[in-house]
Amino acid sequence: MSVSVRDALRMAGLYVLLSILWLALSELVLHGMTEDPLALAVGRQINVVLWVLLSAALIFVSRARLLDFIGIGARLRSEDRERLRMAAAVFDSTLEGVLVTDRNGLIVHVNRAFMRITGYQQEEVIGQRPSKFKSGRHGAPFYQQIYAALAEQGEWSGEIWNRRKSGEIYPQWQTICAIRDDSGELSHYVAVFSDISVIKHTEQELAYLVHHDPLTGLPNRLLFNDRAMQAMAAAQANKRGCALLLLDLDHFQSINDGLGHTIGDQLLKLVGERLREVLGNGVTLARLGGDEFGVLAESCQQVGQAGKLAQSIIERLKEPFCFEGNRLFISASIGISLFPNDALSAEQLLRNADSALFKAKSNGRACYALYTEELTAHAQQRVETAGELRRALEQQELRVFFQPVHDLFTARMIGVEALVRWQHPVRGLVPPGEFIPIAERTGMIAEIDAWVLCQACRQMMRWQAEGRQLAFVAVNISSRLFSQRDLYRQVANALHDTGLDPSLLELEVTESAVMEDPEVALEQLHRLRELGVTLAIDDFGTGYSSLLRLKRMPVQKLKIDQGFVAGLPHDEDDIAIVRVIIALARSMGMQVHAEGVEQAEQARFLLEQQCQLGQGYWFGRPVPAAELHWG
Numbered sequence: 001m002s003v004s005v006r007d008a009l010r011m012a013g014l015y016v017l018l019s020i021l022w023l024a025l026s027e028l029v030l031h032g033m034t035e036d037p038l039a040l041a042v043g044r045q046i047n048v049v050l051w052v053l054l055s056a057a058l059i060f061v062s063r064a065r066l067l068d069f070i071g072i073g074a075r076l077r078s079e080d081r082e083r084l085r086m087a088a089a090v091f092d093s094t095l096e097g098v099l100v101t102d103r104n105g106l107i108v109h110v111n112r113a114f115m116r117i118t119g120y121q122q123e124e125v126i127g128q129r130p131s132k133f134k135s136g137r138h139g140a141p142f143y144q145q146i147y148a149a150l151a152e153q154g155e156w157s158g159e160i161w162n163r164r165k166s167g168e169i170y171p172q173w174q175t176i177c178a179i180r181d182d183s184g185e186l187s188h189y190v191a192v193f194s195d196i197s198v199i200k201h202t203e204q205e206l207a208y209l210v211h212h213d214p215l216t217g218l219p220n221r222l223l224f225n226d227r228a229m230q231a232m233a234a235a236q237a238n239k240r241g242c243a244l245l246l247l248d249l250d251h252f253q254s255i256n257d258g259l260g261h262t263i264g265d266q267l268l269k270l271v272g273e274r275l276r277e278v279l280g281n282g283v284t285l286a287r288l289g290g291d292e293f294g295v296l297a298e299s300c301q302q303v304g305q306a307g308k309l310a311q312s313i314i315e316r317l318k319e320p321f322c323f324e325g326n327r328l329f330i331s332a333s334i335g336i337s338l339f340p341n342d343a344l345s346a347e348q349l350l351r352n353a354d355s356a357l358f359k360a361k362s363n364g365r366a367c368y369a370l371y372t373e374e375l376t377a378h379a380q381q382r383v384e385t386a387g388e389l390r391r392a393l394e395q396q397e398l399r400v401f402f403q404p405v406h407d408l409f410t411a412r413m414i415g416v417e418a419l420v421r422w423q424h425p426v427r428g429l430v431p432p433g434e435f436i437p438i439a440e441r442t443g444m445i446a447e448i449d450a451w452v453l454c455q456a457c458r459q460m461m462r463w464q465a466e467g468r469q470l471a472f473v474a475v476n477i478s479s480r481l482f483s484q485r486d487l488y489r490q491v492a493n494a495l496h497d498t499g500l501d502p503s504l505l506e507l508e509v510t511e512s513a514v515m516e517d518p519e520v521a522l523e524q525l526h527r528l529r530e531l532g533v534t535l536a537i538d539d540f541g542t543g544y545s546s547l548l549r550l551k552r553m554p555v556q557k558l559k560i561d562q563g564f565v566a567g568l569p570h571d572e573d574d575i576a577i578v579r580v581i582i583a584l585a586r587s588m589g590m591q592v593h594a595e596g597v598e599q600a601e602q603a604r605f606l607l608e609q610q611c612q613l614g615q616g617y618w619f620g621r622p623v624p625a626a627e628l629h630w631g
C-alpha cells in the first residue's frame with residue numbers, strides 16, 4: 001500500500017475542514033448554553049481537549065497512511081521501485097525467453113531473450129497469440145494436455161517444438177504459469193523457456209557415438225544387433241528371408257604387428273569404404289570390432305544370392321589397397337547364416353555366422369562358408385560356375401556334341417541333335433544340366449545358344465561339303481530366348497553367316513516354353529517358320545499342352561520326352577501315353593520323335609507304333625562331330 005501526495009493533501013484538507021467544523025459547531029453550542037465568560041472558557045478548553053483526543057484517535061486510526069506518507073513510506077516505496085527495477089532487469093537480461101500473456105492469451109510482454117531466440121521483435125508479437133509460434137509438430141491432444149495442466153495445477157512444464165521467425169523449428173524446454181490476482185482471478189500467463197536445440201544436438205551426437213565405430217564411421221555391434229532384430233521382424237512379417245554375413249580379414253594381425261597400428265587403422269578405414277562401395281545402399285554394414293565386419297542383406301532370400309554377395313566381397317577385397325606409397329594385399333573370410341533357415345533370433349544368427357566363419361577360415365581362408373554345410377558346397381559351386389562360365393565362353397571351353405537321330409523305318413541315321421558341353425579344366429566334361437540353368441539366370445544363355453547355333457550350322461555345312469547325307473541338325477533354344485523377339489534375328493544371322501540351307505536346320509523349343517505364353521509363342525514360331533527352318537517341340541508330354549493350341553502352332557515335329565520312353569514296352573501308363581502322342585502327332589500331320597531310346601525292344605515297340613524317329617544311347621551317345629559313327 002502506498003499513499004500519493006494527492007491522497008495526503010486530500011486527507012489533510014478533510015482534517016482541517018472537520019476541525020474547523022468541529023470548532024465552529026462547538027462554539028455555537030457553547031454560546032447557546034451560556035454567556036458566562038468563565039464557563040465559556042472552561043467549555044472551550046474541554047472542546048480543545050476533545051479535539052486533541054479526537055485528532056489523536058484519528059491519527060492513530062490512519063497512522064499507517066501517515067507513516068507511509070512521511071519518511072517510512074517513502075523508504076518502503078523506493079524498495080518497491082528497486083524491486084521492480086530489479087525484476088525488470090532480470091526479466092530482460094535472463095537467458096531464458098519470457099513471454100507474458102493476459103488472461104485471454106494475448107501477448108502483453110516479451111523479453112530480450114525471447115527476441116534473440118525467436119527472431120521476432122517485441123512489436124511483432126504484442127497483441128498476438130503464442131500459437132503464432134507453433135511448429136506443427138504436435139497434435140491437438142498435446143496442447144489440450146497443457147491447457148488441462150494449467151487449469152488444474154496452474155503450471156505446466158515440458159519439451160515443446162516451436163518455430164522461429166526464420167521458419168526453423170527447434171525444441172524448447174518451457175514452463176508456463178497461470179498468474180492470479182489478490183482476489184484469485186486469473187490475470188496472466190507467464191511462459192519461461194530455453195532453447196534446447198544445442199542439448200538435443202549433443203544428445204544426437206552422443207547417440208551417434210554410442211552406435212558407431214569412430215574409426216570407420218560404420219554402425220557398431222550395438223546398432224548392428226538392433227538392425228538385425230528389426231530386419232528379422234520385418235522379414236518374418238513379410239514372409240521373406242535375410243542373410244547375415246560375418247567377415248574377418250585374414251592375417252590382419254601380421255599387418256598390425258609388421259607395419260604398426262596407424263597403418264592397420266588406415267587399412268581398416270579403407271576396407272570399410274570399399275565394402276560400402278561393393279554393398280551399396282539397402283545393406284547394413286557394420287564394424288563389429290577389430291578386423292571383423294558384419295553385413296546384413298535383407299534382399300538376400302536365397303543361399304545362392306548370399307553366396308554370390310560373399311564372393312563379390314571377397315573378390316573386391318583381393319584388389320590391392322594403395323596408400324602412402326604402400327600397396328597392401330589382403331583377403332577376407334566370410335561366414336553366412338540365413339534367416340529363417342538357420343536361426344530364428346538375431347543372436348543365434350550371429351553365432352551361426354560365426355561358426356560358419358570359423359569353417360571358412362579352416363577351409364583355407366579367402367573364401368566363404370555357409371552355416372549349413374551341404375548348402376555351402378552347392379551354393380559355392382553355383383557361384384563359381386557363374387563366374388567361370390564367362391571365362392569358359394571367352395576361352396572357348398564350350399564344345400558342341402552331336403547325337404544321332406535314327407529313322408526307325410529305314411534304320412539309318414537321318415539327323416543329329418547338337419548338345420552343348422563344357423570342357424572344364426578341373427571338373428572335366430560338365431553336362432548342360434549343370435550350367436544351362438545358371439546361364440539362363442545370368443543372361444549368358446543368349447551368347448551360348450547363339451554360339452551353339454553357329455557351330456551346329458557350320459558343322460552341318462562341313463558334312464554337306466563332305467557329302468554326308470543328313471536331313472537335319474537340331475539345335476535347342478532356351479525358353480529364355482524363345483520369348484525374345486531378338487531370336488529371329490539371331491537365327492537369320494546364323495543362317496546368313498554360315499550359308500546353311502534353312503531347311504536343314506531344326507529348332508527345338510520345349511513344350512513348357514511354348515505354353516508359357518502361347519500367343520507370343522505362336523507369333524515367334526510363325527516368324528521363325530518364315531525363315532524356312534523346321535520347328536520341333538522338345539520334351540513333349542511334360543508341359544500340359546492344350547491340344548487345341550498345339551494344333552494352331554506351325555510345328556513339324558513332336559519329341560516324346562524320354563520319361564515316357566523309359567517305361568516301354570512294359571509300363572501300361574507309358575504305353576498308353578506314347579500311343580496317344582503318336583496318334584495325335586500323326587493326326588496333326590507332324591512327325592514323331594522318341595527320345596531316350598536305350599534298348600532294342602523300346603525301338604521295336606516304337607516302330608510298331610509307327611513312330612518314325614528315335615534318338616538315344618541305343619543308337620549312339622552324344623559325341624564330338626569327328627567321333628560320329630556313320631553307318
Ligand code: C2E
Binds near residue numbers: 419448622
Ligand atoms: P534335350 O534337348 O531333351 O536333350 C536330350 C538329352 O537326353 C541330352 O542330355 C542327351 O544326352 C540325353 N540322352 C540322349 N539319349 C539318351 C538316353 O538314351 N538315355 C538317357 N538317359 N539320356 C539320353 P544333355 O546333353 O545332358 O542335355 C540335357 C538338356 O540340356 C537338353 O535336353 C536340352 O534341354 C539342354 N541343352 C543341351 N544343349 C543345349 C544348348 O545348346 N542350348 C540350350 N538352350 N539347351 C541345351
Ligand code: MG
Binds near residue numbers: 417476508538
Ligand atoms: Mg533337345
Ligand code: MG
Binds near residue numbers: 561595
Ligand atoms: Mg528332350
